[in-house]
Amino acid sequence: MQPELNRYVPRMRLGIDLDGVVANFTKGWMTFYNRDYGTDLKVEDSETWHDLVNLTHFDDIGEFWEWSSDLDGHSVFWHLETFPGAVEALVDLDSDGHDIVVVTTKPHFAHDDTYEWIDRNGLPAKEVHITAKKWTVACDVYLDDGPYNLPGLVRHRPEATVCRYVRPWNDPVVGVHDIHDFDEFRGLVGRLAETREM
Numbered sequence: 001m002q003p004e005l006n007r008y009v010p011r012m013r014l015g016i017d018l019d020g021v022v023a024n025f026t027k028g029w030m031t032f033y034n035r036d037y038g039t040d041l042k043v044e045d046s047e048t049w050h051d052l053v054n055l056t057h058f059d060d061i062g063e064f065w066e067w068s069s070d071l072d073g074h075s076v077f078w079h080l081e082t083f084p085g086a087v088e089a090l091v092d093l094d095s096d097g098h099d100i101v102v103v104t105t106k107p108h109f110a111h112d113d114t115y116e117w118i119d120r121n122g123l124p125a126k127e128v129h130i131t132a133k134k135w136t137v138a139c140d141v142y143l144d145d146g147p148y149n150l151p152g153l154v155r156h157r158p159e160a161t162v163c164r165y166v167r168p169w170n171d172p173v174v175g176v177h178d179i180h181d182f183d184e185f186r187g188l189v190g191r192l193a194e195t196r197e198m
């Protein structure tokens with residue numbers, strides 16, 4: 001008897017955000033900002049979504065993007081580190097039979113860098129969608145840290161399970177599951193898969 005092998009695990013489409021979930025965007029831009037402007041910003045200093053303007057000398061997000069579009073020949077996104085354990089968790093979820101669907105918002109200048117980054121870091125992405133309207137990409141489960149994305153996902157995808165990756169720059173949203181790490185996310189996905197089992 002090998003019940004695990006015989007068990008039918010339904011595939012689910014997992015809509016995974018990159019920045020703040022898989023990619024350490026805050027650490028990435030701060031590292032370059034400290035280098036270029038002689039500051040001593042630390043990741044812990046970032047507590048709001050707009051800190052890339054609030055903590056810097058930039059007057060608006062446009063100035064930030066202009067600076068961050070060319071750092072040593074690539075956009076800041078090309079340089080980002082992954083959070084420890086994030087890629088491994090996605091590989092495991094892919095192995096469990098789920099589809100990893102990357103749903104990310106990026107400036108136009110970073111699109112090519114994003115595809116390259118996903119490949120270089122070994123994300124098992126079945127699909128990659130770069131869009132500001134994340135709800136247009138149908139998924140069973142979403143994992144996102146963006147305070148402006150979560151309410152839209154709940155509103156437009158009421159049948160989906162929407163998860164907030166808890167970060168200092170986001171707050172609880174009604175109807176959204178709070179996720180603190182990828183172990184917790186894997187557990188939730190496993191339970192959802194079991195409830196869908198036929």
Ligand SMILES: [Mg+2]
Binds near residue numbers: 017021145146
């Ligand atoms: Mg994000």
